[in-house]
Amino acid sequence: MSAFSKTPGWLDWHPNPGKPHWQLPAGAVDAHCHVFGPGAEFPYAPERKYTPCDAGKAQLYALREHLGFARNVVVQATCHGSDNRAMVDALRHSGGRARGVASVERSVSDEQLQALHDAGVRGVRFNFVKRLVDVTPRDELMEIAARIAKLGWHVVIYFEAADLPGLWDFFAALPTTVVVDHMGRPDVSQPVDGPGFGLFLELMRQHPHVWSKVSCPERLSLTGPPALNGERNAYADVLPFARRVVQAFPERVLWGSDWPHPNLRDHMPDDGLLVDYIAQIAQTPALRQQLLVDNPMRLYWPEEC
Numbered sequence: 001m002s003a004f005s006k007t008p009g010w011l012d013w014h015p016n017p018g019k020p021h022w023q024l025p026a027g028a029v030d031a032h033c034h035v036f037g038p039g040a041e042f043p044y045a046p047e048r049k050y051t052p053c054d055a056g057k058a059q060l061y062a063l064r065e066h067l068g069f070a071r072n073v074v075v076q077a078t079c080h081g082s083d084n085r086a087m088v089d090a091l092r093h094s095g096g097r098a099r100g101v102a103s104v105e106r107s108v109s110d111e112q113l114q115a116l117h118d119a120g121v122r123g124v125r126f127n128f129v130k131r132l133v134d135v136t137p138r139d140e141l142m143e144i145a146a147r148i149a150k151l152g153w154h155v156v157i158y159f160e161a162a163d164l165p166g167l168w169d170f171f172a173a174l175p176t177t178v179v180v181d182h183m184g185r186p187d188v189s190q191p192v193d194g195p196g197f198g199l200f201l202e203l204m205r206q207h208p209h210v211w212s213k214v215s216c217p218e219r220l221s222l223t224g225p226p227a228l229n230g231e232r233n234a235y236a237d238v239l240p241f242a243r244r245v246v247q248a249f250p251e252r253v254l255w256g257s258d259w260p261h262p263n264l265r266d267h268m269p270d271d272g273l274l275v276d277y278i279a280q281i282a283q284t285p286a287l288r289q290q291l292l293v294d295n296p297m298r299l300y301w302p303e304e305c
Contacts, residue, residue: 004039007050011268013059013260017066018272021232022279024068025289029296031073032181032215032256035060035090036080042089045081049132052079055260057090063259067275073300075156076103076125077262078132084116091120099300101125101156106140110147117151122300123179124148128159128167132263138170149175154299160185161196168203177209177299179254182216183245189222192240204249211252211299214242214281214291218261218269226266227273234269234277242281250290254299255282 037044038054064072072094076087084102091100101123102116126141127133145155154177159167161184171178184200191197204210217235218227227234246253255278257271282288298305 004037004044004051006053009265010050010053011261011264012053013055014268014270017063017270018230020067020272020275022276024275025285025293027070027297028068028292029071029073029254029300030064030067030069030257030259031254031296031300032075032213033060033072033259034075034077034262035086036077036260036262037086042080042083042086044079045083047081047134048079050079050263052077052262053260056086057093060090060259061094063257063271067257067271070097071296071301072098073101073256073296074098075101075256078103078127079262082108084121088116088119088121094120096120103127104144104148105136106143108144113148113151117153121153123154123156125156125158128157128163132158142170142173145174145176152302154179156181158182161187161200164199164203171203171210172207174209177211178207179211179213179299181213182219182258183212183214183241185220186241188220188237188241192244197241197244201244201248204245204252208252211254211295212245212249213254213256214245215254215256216258217242217277218264218267218274219258227269227277228267229270231273232276233280234273239277239280243283246282246287246291250287251295253291254296255291 036052036055038056082103082105091098100121102121156179158181186197217238220238221235223237282291
């Protein structure tokens with residue numbers, strides 16, 4: 001039994017997700033998911049700002065098979081801080097079918113970075129969402145970025161739309177490919193052609209090293225409907241934003257389930273219905289092939305491309 005108690009109100013992942021109603025392209029990659037613990041084996045960080053449910057590699061890979069994906073990208077969860085052992089353990093038990101995104105501190109040694117690389121890590125995550133982490137000074141992050149660039153890694157960034165103006169110059173100066181989590185969390189109550197989302201699109205237009213994940217509609221949606229009870233047209237308010245990014249930058253987009261959906265308190269989506277959502281944002285077989293296979297393979301398994 002874990003010695004950790006979940007944060008009050010925490011929702012566990014959907015217990016019985018459906019099967020997608022369309023067939024994913026061969027080799028499809030879930031390019032954003034997590035493992036939490038289990039806490040008894042991989043303790044959660046003392047400095048964490050939430051305590052999740054246990055959600056280990058066995059559950060993650062069972063979901064992969066159920067949904068029809070071929071591979072995963074496991075992103076280090078903030079509840080584990082810079083202790084990457086749970087994520088690395090998942091990679092080592094993946095049979096080469098998973099890559100990872102780590103969280104590291106300035107003190108990380110070259111030997112530790114190489115060990116992470118050997119395990120399958122191909123990026124680091126910088127989190128600027130203050131309710132989730134204590135933000136690291138930018139000079140420290142830039143130093144880390146310069147070091148991981150030598151390994152061919154990229155930087156994943158998580159921020160909220162209102163903070164983009166103050167972060168723009170830092171993102172533009174990063175010396176690696178930069179992958180934005182969840183389209184920079186746009187305010188979907190505003191027009192897709194409005195200045196807020198327009199600024200994010202302009203970031204991608206001006207800086208070809210910036211990619212975006214068109215993920216987490218369940219986290220961004222204000223009016224739904226939620227991906228539950230067979231709803232195949234879920235999160236209609238987020239759809240125009242995701243579709244715009246896919247159409248404008250088809251060679252620089254990724255999709256991920258975000259399983260097990262940390263910090264959701266309103267509802268827990270059916271992961272099978274989330275996969276159905278992909279067909280609405282990438283509306284042709286060619287776009288789906290880029291989103292789910294070509295782009296993540298180029299970024300995470302370039303040796304196979």
